Amino acid sequence: MEKILSKNFFNPQARSIAFYLKDGGYEAARKALTVMTPQTVIDEITRSNLRGLGGAGFPTGKKWSFIPKDSPKPKYLVVNSDESEPGTFKDRHIMEWDPHLLLEGIIIACYAIGAHRCFIYTRGEYYRFAGIVQAALDEAYGERFFGKKIFGSEFDLDVVIHLGAGAYICGEETALLESLEGKRGWPRLKPPFPAIVGLFGCPTIINNTETISHVPGIIRNGSEWFADLGSPKNGGTRMYSVSGHVKKPGVYELPAGTTLREIIYTHAGGVRNDRKLRAVIPGGSSSPVLKPEEIDVKMDVESLAAVGSMVGSAGVIVMDETTCLVKALAIISKFYQHESCGQCTPCREGTGWMTRILRRNLEGQGVREDLDNLPRLAGNILGNTICPLGDAAALPVQSFIAKFRDEFESHIRNGTCTAVR
Amino acid sequence: MSLGALSDKLLATISELLAKYPQPRAALIPILNACQREYGFVSAETEAAVAEVLSIPVIEVRETISFYSLLLRKPAGKYRLQFCTNISCSLLGAEESVATACRRLGIQEGETTPDKRFTITTVECLGACEMSPSLQVNDDYYANMTPDKVDELLDKLK
Ligand SMILES: Cc1cc2nc3c(=O)[nH]c(=O)nc-3n(C[C@H](O)[C@H](O)[C@H](O)COP(=O)(O)O)c2cc1C
Ligand code: SF4
Ligand code: FES
Numbered sequence: 387m388e389k390i391l392s393k394n395f396f397n398p399q400a401r402s403i404a405f406y407l408k409d410g411g412y413e414a415a416r417k418a419l420t421v422m423t424p425q426t427v428i429d430e431i432t433r434s435n436l437r438g439l440g441g442a443g444f445p446t447g448k449k450w451s452f453i454p455k456d457s458p459k460p461k462y463l464v465v466n467s468d469e470s471e472p473g474t475f476k477d478r479h480i481m482e483w484d485p486h487l488l489l490e491g492i493i494i495a496c497y498a499i500g501a502h503r504c505f506i507y508t509r510g511e512y513y514r515f516a517g518i519v520q521a522a523l524d525e526a527y528g529e530r531f532f533g534k535k536i537f538g539s540e541f542d543l544d545v546v547i548h549l550g551a552g553a554y555i556c557g558e559e560t561a562l563l564e565s566l567e568g569k570r571g572w573p574r575l576k577p578p579f580p581a582i583v584g585l586f587g588c589p590t591i592i593n594n595t596e597t598i599s600h601v602p603g604i605i606r607n608g609s610e611w612f613a614d615l616g617s618p619k620n621g622g623t624r625m626y627s628v629s630g631h632v633k634k635p636g637v638y639e640l641p642a643g644t645t646l647r648e649i650i651y652t653h654a655g656g657v658r659n660d661r662k663l664r665a666v667i668p669g670g671s672s673s674p675v676l677k678p679e680e681i682d683v684k685m686d687v688e689s690l691a692a693v694g695s696m697v698g699s700a701g702v703i704v705m706d707e708t709t710c711l712v713k714a715l716a717i718i719s720k721f722y723q724h725e726s727c728g729q730c731t732p733c734r735e736g737t738g739w740m741t742r743i744l745r746r747n748l749e750g751q752g753v754r755e756d757l758d759n760l761p762r763l764a765g766n767i768l769g770n771t772i773c774p775l776g777d778a779a780a781l782p783v784q785s786f787i788a789k790f791r792d793e794f795e796s797h798i799r800n801g802t803c804t805a806v807r
Numbered sequence: 808m809s810l811g812a813l814s815d816k817l818l819a820t821i822s823e824l825l826a827k828y829p830q831p832r833a834a835l836i837p838i839l840n841a842c843q844r845e846y847g848f849v850s851a852e853t854e855a856a857v858a859e860v861l862s863i864p865v866i867e868v869r870e871t872i873s874f875y876s877l878l879l880r881k882p883a884g885k886y887r888l889q890f891c892t893n894i895s896c897s898l899l900g901a902e903e904s905v906a907t908a909c910r911r912l913g914i915q916e917g918e919t920t921p922d923k924r925f926t927i928t929t930v931e932c933l934g935a936c937e938m939s940p941s942l943q944v945n946d947d948y949y950a951n952m953t954p955d956k957v958d959e960l961l962d963k964l965k
Binding site: 460469470471472473474475477478503509510511512513514546548549550551552553554565566567568569570571586627628629630631635636637667671701703705709713714717718721724725 | 827828829830832833834835836837839840861870871874875876877878892893894895897898899931932933934935936937939943946947948
């Protein structure tokens with residue numbers, strides 16, 4: 387299959403603008419700015435079925451169309467390169483290996499929404515990768531692809547790379563905006579949505595790194611080409627991050643809607659030591675866990691929803707038969723407790739309760755009622771919070787216990803783990 | 808004047824940072840990151856100076872610092888060993904590497920060696936799960952950590 391985002395991965399020469407230009411780089415941006423109107427760009431993206439690849443899967447063209455056309459305020463594009471959902475590492479690969487692809491996508495997206503300023507928000511840990519993107523940006527400024535009157539058009543654009551300082555919640559788009567404004571990352575109540583009231587109170591589009599990196603290809607090759615690569619309603623390819631107990635962990639670019647089985651067994655080499663599969667988390671640690679008999683599901687928004695999970699960030703975490711699932715869930719739960727911003731009582735208190743109960747179970751002190759209390763606590767969080775972190779904490783708890791109740795019971799009965807070692 | 812807490816080099820960096828944002832407050836975290844790169848942590852004097860540069864109350868600077876795990880209000884070791892112990896790294900035995908580092912350096916996680924060379928922390932997912940178990944030392948990533956590799960690395964960083 388043709389690779390779009392990952393074709394230059396692991397080739398250090400490919401980062402240079404000379405390499406990128408030789409391959410037709412920045413021609414899509416030139417085309418957009420010189421022969422297309424912002425509306426035709428948005429229409430093309432809409433027809434391509436590009437969906438947000440940061441987690442929520444919102445149709446990108448539709449999101450862009452929410453930007454008010456008559457607002458006198460400046461508009462902003464914010465690229466979400468925060469990438470901190472456990473199990474996800476694809477955006478880092480784009481930043482590291484093909485930064486110009488992201489930058490070209492930014493030019494086109496900003497033109498479409500009328501933004502003259504873009505911020506790339508990335509996690510502080512990605513200091514080196516931010517440096518690679520900055521070097522690419524400097525090269526592109528040198529070619530006058532950024533700055534004033536780009537490609538001889540009337541369009542001006544500046545990009546700022548902004549490093550965060552360690553807080554998972556800042557990946558949530560409104561917490562990210564708060565953080566970018568120099569505050570602590572407390573998610574905002576929606577509505578108003580950022581497209582209306584976003585960064586500095588101005589209309590703002592927030593898109594994931596991978597989402598924006600798909601834009602040049604769509605403008606270059608057309609929406610039909612892109613839509614045909616994927617599955618219905620999910621255009622293009624997507625980058626699956628595969629980690630855990632597989633032979634070849636890594637990022638695999640495959641059509642949207644590739645089955646989980648194909649990803650794990652054909653591309654990631656299957657389960658290490660040819661052990662038996664025990665469980666798979668399909669879309670980053672917040673997505674409900676799947677049993678081995680469920681992995682024929684297609685990795686797209688609708689197919690995973692149909693089996694009660696989420697494609698999320700497409701971070702596939704593979705667990706073999708040696709895994710203690712009580713421990714796995716305890717780790718996930720502790721993570722969300724640690725990262726809860728504390729604004730909403732159900733999230734702040736609920737994640738604490740669940741984490742303490744799970745720790746007790748892990749230490750062999752669990753009691754039978756725990757297995758009813760945990761899903762009930764999770765249920766009290768679901769839907770009752772400002773941002774989806776509450777749900778992200780609740781869904782794994784409910785799914786692990788619903789699907790692997792026997793293992794949790796055995797832990798309580800035996801006071802210890804009985805997984806194969 | 809508390810601005811004296813900031814070197815000329817830092818003051819120059821700060822004006823560059825301020826120019827990047829439509830509102831000065833937005834430069835706060837980048838400014839704090841820059842201060843920390845220079846001094847290793849954000850002291851009370853630095854806090855006060857940054858507050859003055861941005862014309863905001865010191866308490867707001869402190870509130871921001873305390874929210875972000877990478878911003879330090881106390882000095883750390885020259886090498887900050889940040890072991891990921893989140894799900895993918897834990898599945899592949901991250902805890903053994905942490906234990907080895909603690910044993911070798913004679914400190915607990917969260918502590919700094921008396922010679923101020925090493926700080927050990929366990930952290931959440933580093934966005935490098937294909938390198939599990941992963942470790943970040945200052946800005947650099949290390950992949951597939953094992954107790955043996957921890958030993959080797961500590962010899963090198965000594
Ligand atoms: C707790 C939480 C953490 C998130 N972390 C990220 C992240 O690290 N990167 C990302 O792109 N989106 C993240 N999101 C999703 C963003 O809120 C937002 O939906 C996304 O950036 C929009 O871009 P897209 O439409 O291109 O996917 C997170 C959401 C939540 C609730
Ligand atoms: S759900 Fe949790 S993380 Fe989100 S705003 Fe509420 S307390 Fe904060
Ligand atoms: S879980 Fe350790 S780097 Fe992601």
